[in-house]
Amino acid sequence: MSIEVSNESGVDVPEELLVDVATFALGRMDVHPAAELSMVLVDSETMAELHLQWMDLPGPTDVMSFPMDELTPGGRPDSPEPGPAMLGDIVLCPEFAATQAAAAHHSTDHELAVLTVHGVLHLLGYDHAEPDEEKEMFGIQGRVLDEWYSDRRRRARDRRLAARDDRLLGNTGFVTDDAAAVRLDAGNRTHDEHGGA
16 A cells, blocks of 8 residues: 655644554455555644535544545446556644544544544445434444454464564573674565555
């Protein structure tokens, strides 16, 4: 997945977390691995302008999605072969997310993860205008988030165990410092390829 994040919000946001959860959600939704996505973080004033312009609703909101292509799992439906596509843009408002997080008694990072998955699902054609649609979309959103958190815990555990093994093997002389550094570097590349966690 190619995910570009542009932070125009003036708020420090863990961009690697947003990329990680978006990548995970797109993978779970069977989107082609070469698909592209843009995420833009904006301030409340900009979000209010977008909300009024595109939804004809006053005031800021948490997330808006702007699909680029009509998609089916794996790519565009009008392509002869499933393949990569520009999915579109997700616009997030970290200020609004922080307010919602405080009201819900959870972290802003968690709220941003929820909103990222929500935005991805909107790009893929899910909606919550009707009760049945809402049940389906929020059910998928909850499952994807639960799986992502489990995957993050597994990756963190694997990194801790690999670091411990390198340290123990280095102390016993079975692995030289150079070999441990090569193994650690390979583990970091794998970590970076998955968007970090």
